[in-house]
Amino acid sequence: MDGMGAENKTTEVYRSPIGRNLKYVTHLTRKSPLTVLGLLILFITVLLAVISPYVAPYPEDITYASHLEVRLKPPSLVHLFGTDDLGRDIFSRVIYGTRISLIIGLIVISIALTIGSILGAIAGYVGGIVDEILMRITDIFLSVPSLVLALSIAASLGPSLVNAMIAISLVWWPWYARLVRGQTLTLKELDFVEAARSLGVSTHVILLRHILPNCSAQIVVQGSLDVGYAILTAASLGFLGVGAQPPTAEWGLMIGYGRQFFPTWWWVAVFPGIAIFFVVLGFNLLGDGLRDILDPRLRRE
Amino acid sequence: MNGLVEVRDLRKYFTQGSVFGKAVVKAVDGVNLTVQEGLTLGLVGESGCGKTTVGRTILRLIEPTSGKIMFDGRDISSADNREMKKLRSAMQIVFQDPFSSLNPRMTVEKIISEPLTTHTSLRGADLRERVSHLVEIVGLQVEHLKRYPHEFSGGQRQRIAIARAIALNPRFLILDEPTSSLDVSVQAQIINLLRELQSTYHMTYLFISHNLNVVHHVSNRISVMYLGKIVEEGPVTGVFENPKHPYTQGLISAIPVVQPRRTKKEIMILGDVPSPAHPPSGCRFHPRCPIAADLCKEKEPLLKEIEGDRSAACHFVKA
Amino acid sequence: MMEKILEIQDLHVHFHTFDGVVRALDGVDLVLNRSEILGLVGETGCGKSMCALSVLRCIPEPGEVARGSIYLENENLLQKTENEMRALRGKRISMIFQDPTSSLNPVFTIGEQLLDVIVTHQSINVKEAHKKAVDILRAVMLPDPEMVLRRYPHQLSRGMRQRVMIAMALSCNPSVLLADEPTTALDVTVQAQILSLITYLRERTGASILLITHDLGVVAETCDRVAVMYAGKIVEIGDVSSVLEKPKHPYTIGLLDSIPKMANDKPSLGVIKGFLPNMADPPSGCRFHPRCSNVMEVCKVKEPRLVEAERNHCAACFLHENQGAAS
Numbered sequence: 030m031d032g033m034g035a036e037n038k039t040t041e042v043y044r045s046p047i048g049r050n051l052k053y054v055t056h057l058t059r060k061s062p063l064t065v066l067g068l069l070i071l072f073i074t075v076l077l078a079v080i081s082p083y084v085a086p087y088p089e090d091i092t093y094a095s096h097l098e099v100r101l102k103p104p105s106l107v108h109l110f111g112t113d114d115l116g117r118d119i120f121s122r123v124i125y126g127t128r129i130s131l132i133i134g135l136i137v138i139s140i141a142l143t144i145g146s147i148l149g150a151i152a153g154y155v156g157g158i159v160d161e162i163l164m165r166i167t168d169i170f171l172s173v174p175s176l177v178l179a180l181s182i183a184a185s186l187g188p189s190l191v192n193a194m195i196a197i198s199l200v201w202w203p204w205y206a207r208l209v210r211g212q213t214l215t216l217k218e219l220d221f222v223e224a225a226r227s228l229g230v231s232t233h234v235i236l237l238r239h240i241l242p243n244c245s246a247q248i249v250v251q252g253s254l255d256v257g258y259a260i261l262t263a264a265s266l267g268f269l270g271v272g273a274q275p276p277t278a279e280w281g282l283m284i285g286y287g288r289q290f291f292p293t294w295w296w297v298a299v300f301p302g303i304a305i306f307f308v309v310l311g312f313n314l315l316g317d318g319l320r321d322i323l324d325p326r327l328r329r330e
Numbered sequence: 331m332n333g334l335v336e337v338r339d340l341r342k343y344f345t346q347g348s349v350f351g352k353a354v355v356k357a358v359d360g361v362n363l364t365v366q367e368g369l370t371l372g373l374v375g376e377s378g379c380g381k382t383t384v385g386r387t388i389l390r391l392i393e394p395t396s397g398k399i400m401f402d403g404r405d406i407s408s409a410d411n412r413e414m415k416k417l418r419s420a421m422q423i424v425f426q427d428p429f430s431s432l433n434p435r436m437t438v439e440k441i442i443s444e445p446l447t448t449h450t451s452l453r454g455a456d457l458r459e460r461v462s463h464l465v466e467i468v469g470l471q472v473e474h475l476k477r478y479p480h481e482f483s484g485g486q487r488q489r490i491a492i493a494r495a496i497a498l499n500p501r502f503l504i505l506d507e508p509t510s511s512l513d514v515s516v517q518a519q520i521i522n523l524l525r526e527l528q529s530t531y532h533m534t535y536l537f538i539s540h541n542l543n544v545v546h547h548v549s550n551r552i553s554v555m556y557l558g559k560i561v562e563e564g565p566v567t568g569v570f571e572n573p574k575h576p577y578t579q580g581l582i583s584a585i586p587v588v589q590p591r592r593t594k595k596e597i598m599i600l601g602d603v604p605s606p607a608h609p610p611s612g613c614r615f616h617p618r619c620p621i622a623a624d625l626c627k628e629k630e631p632l633l634k635e636i637e638g639d640r641s642a643a644c645h646f647v648k649a
Numbered sequence: 650m651m652e653k654i655l656e657i658q659d660l661h662v663h664f665h666t667f668d669g670v671v672r673a674l675d676g677v678d679l680v681l682n683r684s685e686i687l688g689l690v691g692e693t694g695c696g697k698s699m700c701a702l703s704v705l706r707c708i709p710e711p712g713e714v715a716r717g718s719i720y721l722e723n724e725n726l727l728q729k730t731e732n733e734m735r736a737l738r739g740k741r742i743s744m745i746f747q748d749p750t751s752s753l754n755p756v757f758t759i760g761e762q763l764l765d766v767i768v769t770h771q772s773i774n775v776k777e778a779h780k781k782a783v784d785i786l787r788a789v790m791l792p793d794p795e796m797v798l799r800r801y802p803h804q805l806s807r808g809m810r811q812r813v814m815i816a817m818a819l820s821c822n823p824s825v826l827l828a829d830e831p832t833t834a835l836d837v838t839v840q841a842q843i844l845s846l847i848t849y850l851r852e853r854t855g856a857s858i859l860l861i862t863h864d865l866g867v868v869a870e871t872c873d874r875v876a877v878m879y880a881g882k883i884v885e886i887g888d889v890s891s892v893l894e895k896p897k898h899p900y901t902i903g904l905l906d907s908i909p910k911m912a913n914d915k916p917s918l919g920v921i922k923g924f925l926p927n928m929a930d931p932p933s934g935c936r937f938h939p940r941c942s943n944v945m946e947v948c949k950v951k952e953p954r955l956v957e958a959e960r961n962h963c964a965a966c967f968l969h970e971n972q973g974a975a976s
Binding site for chain 2: 905925
Binding site for chain 1: 386389391414415418419422423425426427430431432433434435436444445448449491494
């Protein structure tokens with residue numbers, strides 16, 4: 030077996046990928062301060078979401094409460110963002126809103142991603158009439174502007190946060206289906222998929238083990254960008270009255286509700302709006318940063 | 331002569347086309363092969379000759395258009411999925427490109443376990459033991475099991491691919507240009523490994539390659555393909571020392587050899603390898619053949635036996 | 650008397666990558682004489698392509714020449730401005746690449762691309778340039794040059810595209826032709842044609858050719874002299890017959906042993922143990938020492954220089970240091 034033990038000790042030649050990738054990530058991040066900003070914003074958002082009941086100065090104001098003696102007070106040291114017409118502290122409600130918005134965004138995108146990826150992978154791999162049918166269905170969904178479609182679905186299901194989330198998931202999955210289908214078409218030609226077929230691996234296992242895991246990079250980028258937009262869409266539905274219902278401290282709802290107090294008592298609508306702005310910005314910057322990191326063309330190998 | 335694998339009149343036609351017209355590409359057009367058990371058949375040819383398609387069709391990774399494929403005496407050309415799955419453990423393949431033949435998201439352990447989990451009931455500690463054993467057989471180490479393919483060099487990845495292919499103790503292994511992407515020194519290691527495995531596990535090889543030096547080194551018999559057909563076949567030494575078909579002669583003459591003082595017949599084949607979508611009439615080689623005559627343009631020569639265990643498809647080769 | 654056309658002296662090319670400084674070329678000395686074909690062989694990553702790119706001053710980012718000089722007919726190319734280099738490329742030095750498909754622009758006809766080269770470097774009118782183009786296509790054995798000029802690259806076969814590339818490279822009669830794996834992507838029968846063409850063109854034009862390849866067979870049949878590279882350095886250089894029949898450096902010996910020969914007995918192929926070094930962190934002393942079966946203590950600490958081991962044949966190995974004077 031001369032020469033057999035020769036290909037030994039690869040540790041000398043190839044370094045640990047985790048260490049190297051981490052270093053690479055920090056290097057890239059330093060080159061792109063906007064990504065760092067995005068990460069920071071999101072970190073704060075997530076943190077607030079987790080600890081909101083503890084940092085909100087007036088936790089009882091998060092749902093229904095009534096302190097009419099302090100209604101519509103402007104921002105002050107006692108009420109950082111002012112109070113609304115029921116005397117509820119807007120700062121507490123905005124903070125608690127991070128939890129609601131993040132949950133909405135993550136759940137919606139997770140559902141849409143799962144459904145879309147599975148259907149897209151099946152369509153791409155199996156091809157033929159299954160693919161045709163799926164493509165026509167996604168065509169139908171994609172031909173209508175997403176907000177309009179979500180609005181109609183939510184309205185017909187009845188105004189509630191859960192229905193809004195269902196509506197948005199239904200509107201979103203076709204994008205992922207298309208994305209994953211495209212990736213699947215490329216992947217299924219690669220040798221390792223053929224190797225799996227030559228080993229007699231069944232189709233559903235090939236999809237789960239070989240196709241879907243290799244689509245994840247693009248999905249992660251797209252998904253993280255989309256969480257921001259999902260939050261925005263949910264807020265839009267809430268604003269229009271078909272999403273979250275009072276007394277939930279959802280930002281969109283708060284803006285919609287706060288319209289009637291604009292411009293005299295501007296703080297009721299503006300602060301939730303600023304919150305939405307920052308969170309969506311954070312996700313956007315993160316998504317862009319992730320795309321840069323994962324884009325092989327930008328890597329210096 | 332009955333071999334472990336026999337292929338009779340195998341054809342694979344691809345239809346390429348659009349609204350503007352369809353073309354039939356006869357990638358494999360009537361190929362006969364016999365691979366004797368325990369031995370290696372080398373399948374050589376240049377680009378577009380169809381040798382890779384032959385390999386994939388034998389394993390039914392591509393469905394043949396027509397023809398018979400026999401494995402161990404049984405006709406498997408129309409076996410259904412369930413039967414094929416059972417046969418998969420006996421017939422395996424190693425691909426050319428070590429960079430795309432391993433799933434980048436799976437660890438080496440998972441990659442090599444896959445055939446075992448698909449076909450056997452080995453799990454847990456038993457599975458791990460078998461996988462560790464396989465990894466060592468191919469010259470890697472147990473520490474490598476937890477790593478991902480991108481952490482390895484081309485030669486090492488090819489070893490992983492080989493470990494995966496032999497996991498189920500196949501009787502027949504198709505090697506589709508296994509060393510063409512590797513550096514010369516690494517190629518030598520892989521060839522040595524393949525030969526050792528063959529003798530240890532008594533495997534039968536179909537070795538597909540365009541590199542004649544390598545094919546000569548590993549094969550017992552050789553079949554030469556040109557544009558979807560076999561033009562010559564026989565024992566490797568005989569064919570190399572005394573090629574009968576003009577294409578084989580030109581091919582062997584064209585190989586650059588290191589021993590520069592060897593005098594060899596200078597037979598230059600002119601022209602380019604034609605596209606399989608538009609094969610020439612009659613003998614497919616006639617436009618480039620130094621001895622082509624009118625007969626060659628009209629009539630296609632059949633593969634006929636000459637000297638016992640050799641055959642050639644040329645009007646001017648005497649039986 | 651051999652006249653030096655191209656001389657590379659102590660060339661160091663460094664890449665400032667994320668993993669550290671990669672010394673792609675680490676002190677390369679090379680001489681290309683007039684009208685000779687010099688083979689440059691080595692495996693992946695040894696730096697052979699980088700040598701050619703350095704001569705043309707086309708080193709990709711993030712690489713740069715750290716030290717050394719490159720003389721073309723006694724002019725130091727590393728001291729020229731970019732404009733001067735641009736005037737040189739295609740006219741006095743040309744390069745042909747491995748993949749003819751990606752080296753030709755798919756949206757222009759062959760004629761447009763070939764005329765572009767000719768007109769850029771020679772002040773002649775279009776009609777004359779066209780005539781020259783036809784002549785050069787004929788010189789590379791393309792049948793029906795007029796038709797070829799009208800075609801697009803994808804309409805030609807790979808062999809024909811490579812001939813077109815060679816035509817473009819030789820259209821202005823350069824003194825030096827750098828050929829980077831010109832036949833690696835071609836079928837064996839087409840490769841034979843192209844190699845024969847290159848040899849013929851050398852006779853006809855007197856160009857000096859640096860033929861980069863990993864195939865020692867190609868070197869044996871085409872080259873006059875050969876240089877073997879390993880890990881950014883030249884480890885052996887000399888007349889082809891001497892180097893291939895009596896190799897002196899253990900790496901060259903190992904490389905030749907690992908090529909399957911068409912012999913009747915088929916022993917195991919010779920194997921060079923170990924693996925290619927990490928160029929960001931190469932071994933100390935002789936780069937080859939971890940893999941060498943003749944390794945001595947000195948090899949681990951000192952780097953060997955090229956010394957004459959036989960007439961017109963040098964090797965960088967301490968095994969031969971005593972026998973000859975420094976080259």
